[in-house]
Amino acid sequence: MTEHTVDVLIIGAGAAGAAVAWSLADTRMHILCLEQGDWVRADAYPGLRANWELSQAGDFAVSPNTRRRPEDYPVNDSGSPISMSMFNGVGGSTVLYAAHFPRFHPSDFRVRTLDGVAEDWPIDYQRLEPFYALNDRMTGVAGLAGDPAYPPKEVPLPPVRLGKLGRKLASGFNELGWHWWPSDSAIATVEYEGRAPCINAGTCLVGCPQGAKGSADVTYWPVALRAGVELRTRCRVREITVGADGMADGVIYYDEIGVERRQKAEVVVLACNGVGTARLLLNSRSPQFPDGLANRSGLVGRNLMLHPYAATIGIFDEPLQGYKGPVGCGVWSQEFYETDPARGFVRGFTYEMNRSFHPMFGALIALPQGRLPWGAAHHAAFAGIHDRTLPLLAICEDLPDPANRVTLDERLTDSSGIPAPKITYRLSENSQSMLDFSIARATEVLQAAGARDIMVESPVKMAGWHLMGTARMGTDPERSVVNEWGRCHDVRNVFIVDGSIFVTAGGVNPTSTVQALALYIADTMKNKLANLFD
Amino acid sequence: MTLNTQLLAMVLDELIPSRPDGLLPGAGSLGVGAVVEHAAGGTPELGQLLTQGLAALDDIARRSGAEGFGALSPTARVAALRDIEQAEPMFLSTLLMLAYVGYYSAEPVVAALKGNARPPHPLGYDLESDDLSLLDAVRARGKLYREC
Numbered sequence: 140m141t142e143h144t145v146d147v148l149i150i151g152a153g154a155a156g157a158a159v160a161w162s163l164a165d166t167r168m169h170i171l172c173l174e175q176g177d178w179v180r181a182d183a184y185p186g187l188r189a190n191w192e193l194s195q196a197g198d199f200a201v202s203p204n205t206r207r208r209p210e211d212y213p214v215n216d217s218g219s220p221i222s223m224s225m226f227n228g229v230g231g232s233t234v235l236y237a238a239h240f241p242r243f244h245p246s247d248f249r250v251r252t253l254d255g256v257a258e259d260w261p262i263d264y265q266r267l268e269p270f271y272a273l274n275d276r277m278t279g280v281a282g283l284a285g286d287p288a289y290p291p292k293e294v295p296l297p298p299v300r301l302g303k304l305g306r307k308l309a310s311g312f313n314e315l316g317w318h319w320w321p322s323d324s325a326i327a328t329v330e331y332e333g334r335a336p337c338i339n340a341g342t343c344l345v346g347c348p349q350g351a352k353g354s355a356d357v358t359y360w361p362v363a364l365r366a367g368v369e370l371r372t373r374c375r376v377r378e379i380t381v382g383a384d385g386m387a388d389g390v391i392y393y394d395e396i397g398v399e400r401r402q403k404a405e406v407v408v409l410a411c412n413g414v415g416t417a418r419l420l421l422n423s424r425s426p427q428f429p430d431g432l433a434n435r436s437g438l439v440g441r442n443l444m445l446h447p448y449a450a451t452i453g454i455f456d457e458p459l460q461g462y463k464g465p466v467g468c469g470v471w472s473q474e475f476y477e478t479d480p481a482r483g484f485v486r487g488f489t490y491e492m493n494r495s496f497h498p499m500f501g502a503l504i505a506l507p508q509g510r511l512p513w514g515a516a517h518h519a520a521f522a523g524i525h526d527r528t529l530p531l532l533a534i535c536e537d538l539p540d541p542a543n544r545v546t547l548d549e550r551l552t553d554s555s556g557i558p559a560p561k562i563t564y565r566l567s568e569n570s571q572s573m574l575d576f577s578i579a580r581a582t583e584v585l586q587a588a589g590a591r592d593i594m595v596e597s598p599v600k601m602a603g604w605h606l607m608g609t610a611r612m613g614t615d616p617e618r619s620v621v622n623e624w625g626r627c628h629d630v631r632n633v634f635i636v637d638g639s640i641f642v643t644a645g646g647v648n649p650t651s652t653v654q655a656l657a658l659y660i661a662d663t664m665k666n667k668l669a670n671l672f673d
Numbered sequence: 674m675t676l677n678t679q680l681l682a683m684v685l686d687e688l689i690p691s692r693p694d695g696l697l698p699g700a701g702s703l704g705v706g707a708v709v710e711h712a713a714g715g716t717p718e719l720g721q722l723l724t725q726g727l728a729a730l731d732d733i734a735r736r737s738g739a740e741g742f743g744a745l746s747p748t749a750r751v752a753a754l755r756d757i758e759q760a761e762p763m764f765l766s767t768l769l770m771l772a773y774v775g776y777y778s779a780e781p782v783v784a785a786l787k788g789n790a791r792p793p794h795p796l797g798y799d800l801e802s803d804d805l806s807l808l809d810a811v812r813a814r815g816k817l818y819r820e821c
Contacts, residue, residue: 186794193708193778207715246819253821263821283805288817300800309807316810318817321803338797348794462787463798477819498777498786506766506773513688513769514751518697525786 145171145369148390148404150376150419152176153231154650155637155657156410157359158274162661164366166668171402172368173392175375176210176228178356179346186342192499199345201235201601203227210373212553212560214414216603219564221445223414223603229372230356232412232604233650237343237467238325238352239491240280241647242271242655245290246477250643254478254485257538260642261614261623262659264290270655270662275323277362278353278654279331281468282323288473296331299324300339304461304529305469308492311588317474322491324468325353325650339464341494352465355654374400377557378423379407379633385427386672387633393555406664406671409635410657413443413606416639417545418560420610433610433627438620440546442539442608444644447566449574449597450493451581452504453529453590461495461526469494475580476646484572486536488646490581493530501525508594531585532599533577535570536646539608566598574598605649607641624667625660631672636660676713676720680727681706683743687750688772697785700776708775709768719767726764730757 147163149156152174160172185194196205201224203211214223226232245264250257268290275295282294298321301309305321312319327334327350337351350357364370373395380401382388389403409416417440423432431439472490475482496504501524505511511520543564551559566574574597582593613619616628621640627633636657638649645652664671682701689700697703713720733753734742745753758765776782784790 184794187792189780189783189790189792190778191792192783193774196774196778244818245821249821253819283808285812287811287815290818298803301803302800306803306807313807313810316814318811318814320808320811321805338795339800340793340797342793349797463800473817477817498783499774502773502777503770506769511773513754513772515690517689518692 142401142403144403144405145169146404147171147406147408148173148402149408149410150390151231151410151412151415151637152229152355152360152370153410153412154233154355155412155653157230157355157363158654158657159408159410159636159661160368161359161363161366162658163665164363164368166665167367170368172370173374173376173390173402174229174370174372177372178229179234181348181350184342184346184348186340186345186348191342191345192497194345195500199235201226201344201604209554212557213551215548215551215559215561219562219603220566220600221447221564221598221603222601223562223606224601225412225414225606229360229370230354233354234346234356235344236354236604236650238465239467239648240278240323240325240651241471241489242289242323243645243647243652244288244476247643247645250486256485257643258613258618261612267652267655267659270658271651273658274651274654278325278358279327279334280323280353281326281328283321286320288318288320288476294323296328299326299328299337299465299468301469302460302464304459304494305492307455307459307588308470308529308531311584312472314587315584317472317584319470319472322468322471324465326465326468327351327353337465341462341464341466341497343466375555375557376419377555379419379432380423381425381427381432381630385630387432387630397555405632407633409633410637412637413609413639414545414560414562416635416637417609418547421547422558428629433620433629433633435629436617436620438611438618440609441541441544442611443543443545443562443564443606444537444539444608444641445564445603446537446605446644447535447570447574448599448602449533449535449577449581450595450599451531451533451578451585452594453531453585453588454524454592454594455527455529455590458526459495459529461529462497464494466494467491475577482576484569484576486538486646488533488535488573488577491532491534493532495526495528496530498525501528504594504596510594529585529588529590531581533574533581534646534648535573535577537570537644538567539611539643540567545609605638605644607638607644607649610635610639611642612640613642624663625656634660634664676710676724677727678706678710680731680742681709684727684730684754684768685772687754688769689776697782700772703776703779703781705772705775705779709771712771722764722767726757726761726768729761729764730754733757
């Protein structure tokens with residue numbers, strides 16, 4: 140039997156895979172997406188149960204090593220102070236993300252020119268801006284136009300409400316004269332494109348049964364499927380194969396019952412993010428590519444960037460009603476975003492307000508801080524922190540370092556026998572200085588807002604959400620893996636559209652930029668269809 | 674490897690005792706032991722750590738002349754737990770973490786803290802609208818980003 144060859148094979152149905160699938164659909168090509176996870180049904184989300192927090196320690200944990208669903212692959216992250224977080228399923232990690240949706244800044248694309256570190260991107264903010272705007276509309280981004288930390292931009296939906304917590308924090312920023320603004324959030328604050336509005340339930344990190352959170356399974360995928368894209372779930376790709384001409388000719392994957400299958404394709408698009416994409420390329424060895432596909436530069440897997448987080452947590456005397464509202468969205472500050480040499484580090488960070496911890500998570504945060512003893516004093520201590528916490532997270536720009544990398548573990552495998560990724564990562568001195576600075580300034584602003592006590596976690600252990608840089612873009616094949624529009628230098632019919640192509644990390648959550656890049660690459664592919672491989 | 678369920682419940686009641694106002698039972702009485710046992714059953718290393726830790730705690734009690742942890746006075750139980758906390762810190766910190774997970778996600782505890790037992794969805798919560806004149810001072814500062 141002759142196998143059908145699809146025009147475009149996308150690997151991964153997360154933020155990037157969904158966006159590129161939707162954009163390419165109007166070419167009427169046969170587009171197939173293989174996703175190792177499945178759809179999450181709305182009625183499966185823990186937020187519909189009173190004991191929903193327990194799922195954060197189980198089947199909806201952010202770490203695949205804790206979650207251990209059949210579709211997850213283990214990650215050996217014992218060599219990193221920051222653990223990897225991800226979700227495998229339609230929508231990818233956006234299913235569990237906080238939906239904080241900032242764009243990069245113009246300066247983020249020019250770090251070598253401006254600050255003498257890392258590399259400039261081969262594209263700039265202006266090139267991506269139309270795709271940021273398109274993505275904001277597709278996702279339904281809430282916010283408030285006029286933020287002086289950004290060039291002018293439209294925001295489709297009204298901002299997430301601040302609540303008592305947000306207003307308290309804003310008063311602290313105003314007291315110090317520092318920047319703050321309502322966050323850009325991938326949250327439908329009003330009904331949008333058939334999605335119900337946010338009801339402030341606060342369970343975003345275990346998924347949104349309301350459908351208000353702009354995860355890719357409720358934004359791009361329904362439209363892409365209606366446009367004819369084929370999506371096969373529970374299909375785990377093992378490797379990309381190449382023909383005698385050195386071009387990719389398809390993939391080998393395991394279907395939903397574990398049977399090995401082959402799928403031929405004219406074009407392969409990788410959308411597995413900074414760990415999964417590097418893992419797959421490194422596992423795709425052949426005589427033409429003995430060190431992994433598209434890895435003649437030796438850079439596949441290197442320059443892993445994670446965004447070290449510092450959590451500075453104010454404890455207040457009065458209840459803050461902080462359980463109400465999208466947990467990671469409300470207020471941000473970019474007072475310290477741009478480089479100031481006087482601070483002792485280059486680049487900068489964003490402060491993001493989190494809502495108060497829910498009971499279980501609050502107890503787990505307070506435990507290692509020595510704030511929640513066992514025994515007779517336990518309940519009084521818990522009463523002193525419950526609904527009285529205001530966490531302020533600093534998301535710090537992580538500079539690329541070739542020593543920080545993804546490799547294949549020699550022993551650990553997933554349930555299909557595919558080598559698991561192994562993470563080698565250390566904090567740079569620049570990151571450590573930035574973290575320390577952010578804690579000192581966060582303490583000032585929280586005290587200005589009225590905090591009576593401060594707890595700190597730095598770096599936040601479970602904060603490896605942002606996986607970037609392991610197949611970076613550039614114009615020089617010796618110094619990058621893909622070109623300025625996502626095509627692999629070494630294999631001209633393989634494209635990468637996820638966080639792995641980031642040249643630098645910025646000091647903001649990456650999903651908005653991941654999706655803008657995916658849309659930009661898809662648009663470029665469509666414009667070059669006649670000579671895509673030249 | 675099976676945990677000593679009865680001993681585990683007694684220990685949990687010492688770690689998180691009943692609330693002084695009587696509105697909430699201790700962690701053992703609430704059934705948090707099931708959460709600990711579930712976790713222990715899923716990871717052999719964790720199961721071994723907890724089993725051995727509980728056995729060591731019982732040994733401490735026996736060395737004091739009692740027939741086990743359950744036979745100790747309330748004061749002596751606390752002392753035994755302090756001893757095991759020093760001798761086996763990994764055991765006690767792990768057990769505490771699991772106890773907090775189980776206790777603070779349990780429906781009766783959440784209901785007592787929130788004043789009702791309903792899940793967050795589908796009703797959600799109301800948030801009042803904001804007075805964004807709070808931003809006037811920020812607007813007055815002008816642009817912060819770098820042109821490039």
